[in-house]
Amino acid sequence: MILLGVAACVLGGQALAAVLPTAVRGGRAILLQPEPGPLTIRILKRDLNIYDGPDELTAQLFDPQRRPIGTLALPDDGSAGKTGLAKEPQSGEIKVQCEMPGVYRLAIVCSGDLIFGVDTTCKRIVAEGDILLNDGGLSGDVVFQPPPGAFTITAQALHVPGIQNLPLLDAKGAVVHTFDLAKAAEDKVFQAPAGDRDGLWRFRVAKMDVKLLVQGAPLWTTDAAAYFAADRTKWMLLPHCETRYLPPGGSAEMVYTLRNRTGKTARFALGVRPEAESHTLQGVGLPVQKAVVASSRPGAGIQCQVTEPGPSVELKKDEARIVRVLVRAARDAQVGGTLRGFLSASAVDDPDATQSAGIEVRVGESPVARPLATPIVLQRYRHENALFGYAPDYVANEVYFDLRNRPFIRERTESAYRTTAITFLDGGRWVERPFVPALEKALPGYRGIYFGGGFLGAKIAFDGDSAAYTLLSAITPDKRRRTVLLYTPDDGQTYTVHELPGESFDIEQFTGHNALKHPPPVLAYRRTANRPERFASVNDLLLFMPTKDGGKLTLGEPVLVSKQCLGSCQHSGAPASTATRDGQTHIVWGEVTDEKVDGVPTYVATYDHASRKVGEKVFLAHAPPINDVHNVPGICLDSEGYLHVVAGAHGQPFKYTRSLKPNDAYSGWTKPVEV
Structure with a gap:
């Protein structure tokens, strides 16, 4: 031994x-x-x-x-x-x-x-x-x-x-x-x-x-x-690398997020430097490779400076802080060359919490200014920023437009959880309006947001007054998740917080021909039972039709749509679950079943605003595989009012069907076809 x-x-x-x-x-x-x-x-x-x-x-x-x-x-x-x-x-x-x-x-x-x-x-x-x-x-x-x-x-x-x-x-x-x-x-x-x-x-x-x-x-x-x-270094310093295209002598700001994952309050030292020299990489049976890096010859590299927060910063347990780095290419930098440096952060009293992130400058014009060769291949750690220096001046998240055609985006970072504000374009500049203070005031002991980056959805919806609405899953001291609707009538200068049942949700966003004069319909998915399948549970599907009186929002009582709803899945494509026109809100959903069928049973029903009642559900199609919440449907209206539904919107192939009459879910549908 x-x-x-x-x-x-x-x-x-x-x-x-x-x-x-x-x-x-x-x-x-x-x-x-x-x-x-x-x-x-x-x-x-x-x-x-x-x-x-x-x-x-x-x-x-x-x-x-x-x-x-x-x-x-x-x-x-x-x-x-x-x-x-x-x-x-x-x-x-x-x-x-x-x-x-x-x-x-x-x-x-x-x-x-x-x-x-x-x-x-x-x-x-x-x-x-x-x-x-x-x-x-x-x-x-x-x-x-x-x-x-x-x-x-x-x-x-x-x-x-x-x-x-x-x-x-x-x-x-x-x-x-x-x-x-x-x-x-x-x-x-x-x-x-x-x-x-x-x-x-x-x-x-x-x-x-x-x-x-x-x-x-x-x-x-x-x-x-x-x-x-x-x-302790996982997600400590993100993104792993930032890339920019700059002309000789050009400068840019690179933004990183530093997180304290040491489990206690800690002070972090920050530093930046160019890579000093190229280094040789060896692997048995493979050719020697060389990395292109910033030259140490004076005037041939890059200058890097931490502009925010400074050379050191103290963070509480799990606190995150933005780190801004000003990067400048030398005036005599060679076009076509690549210059590299790095940002490092280290907890002063914890050597385990040490991590670095890359700084990469490609001297010249970004290839996005020219026709790109296709297909564009994304690989591990080789995404749009790494390939093309893609770095827009807005938040890289879902974009929604109000009635004045202004783009609105919910703030997020590389973290799947973090979101703190609504951002929008106003007079040629991006404005950020934080909503965390409103959550802290409304929810005692507020601890953060669960999957706020977009996994549970990052939709922003609007009414006829361009008031904005967005849904979040907030975390409270007992570690419960509480679904809340945020409402702002004034571009985020003020918010009100409205709690909903359940842990999954959806809201009607603009999909082309469903501009709303009234507050958008909201769906809440309230789990009532578990299922043996990995991606299935039994849920009550509840419809809320909020109303406004003098600018004050009231959720109203929920309307039960289904007691066998499979749930919501917003993380891939954020399909619309409702479409509203002329006093009719059409709702689509999938249901759990113990029957031997070839996929998730998909239904549609219509809520009539005048009677405040939901009609009988209409079966549309099966979306394989069965009892899998990924296969939820999506719905939209065309310019003539016809309803279009895809069943199993997450998968391939999915089923497509269209109503036979405009704005009418009860006068028949075309035979579902695979797409």
Whole structure:
């Protein structure tokens, strides 16, 4: 049996600092926090050869700005059949020069029919995900940070060689629990009580043929000295990189968001600098690559300066702050060249919370000024900004227009949760009108917004007076989600807050031929039961028809539309659930069902404003797959008033149908066709 610890060997002339044993099974991300200077990573692979087919491994190293800086490919060992564990490991190295402080990400992609390990000159290394080890001939510790409060651990001897008594030790070395792994493939569960969480816990693994699931602990390693809290840098500094096209001597402001994820109030030091020199990237079996970076020759690079908030800033727990960086290209910068620098942030009293984001300037005119070659290919970390320097002066979110044709956009950042204001174009400039003070006043203990960036929708609707409406899911001290309708009659100078039932919602936005004189219809989805399917629940579908009196908004009583509604799904395309014309509001929805049908049953019904009643529902089509909230429908009106519906708007193919008469859901529909 081999006992694992910090090895005393050498990689590429550098002393080996940390090890993950060659026992790890399954692809995953390995996170490193190297010191400035050369970094060597050696990856070892042994094919298990349990199954037929090749066992290949690819490793790609990303720097903190998510730029690929090294790649390694290890092929199959030559035994593609069921020949058992390879006698000797294959190995290869990635060598890079690290200049940018922060977390480097090593993405391992491989088949499940091999095990791998990592040797590195970096002192700090952790793995993400569940702990799956598959070599009973190795032993050693597995170290993790226990989460606050009570949590569950599930342990299993993966195969017969993993049968053992497995101790769990706390930070003081006391045995918290011993797992009796007396049988292979049998889960043993332990509920760790709440208590002291100061320091790392460890499993003392005699035979590394185990599967360990630690609830709330996403990171692990095999040596306490190598552990660092890499999760403190997740979403800490966003975006990962900002790109601009500038002429020689031109300048631009780049905007980043800094978040305090240390779990307490912390002061962060901020700094910017150009990259000093190009560096060579090496991967076994692959050609040497070179990164184009800012030259250190005077006058040939870029100047960078943090203009807001300054060289340091104190943030409360989970607080976010905008960081603005002024970037200027040198007057003699060569057109066609690429200049790079980076912004770094580090918690003064917490070295784990250190991260960087890229600054990239392409000298010359953006390609968007010319016809673009198609198709436009978006890749991992290579989106519109990275490809084209796309950086509009407005918020990159859904755009809605009021009756004066002014664009309105709900503010958001890279975070899926954060939204704080309505923005709109007024006299050629963008104006931001915050609504958080209104939420804080109306909701005691207000703690933030749940998926406010757009996952639950970011629609802005208008009435005939150009008063604006938007829906949010607010979080309260008891961690409940409370749906609220925000109403502003004066372009966001004042807001009123109106609470709705349920946790999902929709509001009628302008879709072309449904301009409203009155407040827009609002739908609330109130969950009444769960379903066994992953993306299904049973909901009451409630229609609200708000009214205004002297500028004051009243929601009124809800009208029940359905008790079997599947729910709302706004995160892909934000389909319209209602369409209103001449005193008729037409509503579409999908329902849950236990019948053996080929998709979500999709219905339409009409609310008559005069009688204040909803008519009978009319079946339109089935949208596969069944009982999946992604397959909700969408509706709109054309210029003549005909109703158009797509069923299963999220998927492909979806079903399309049209009403036979204008503004009439009850006189028949065309036969649904697949689109």
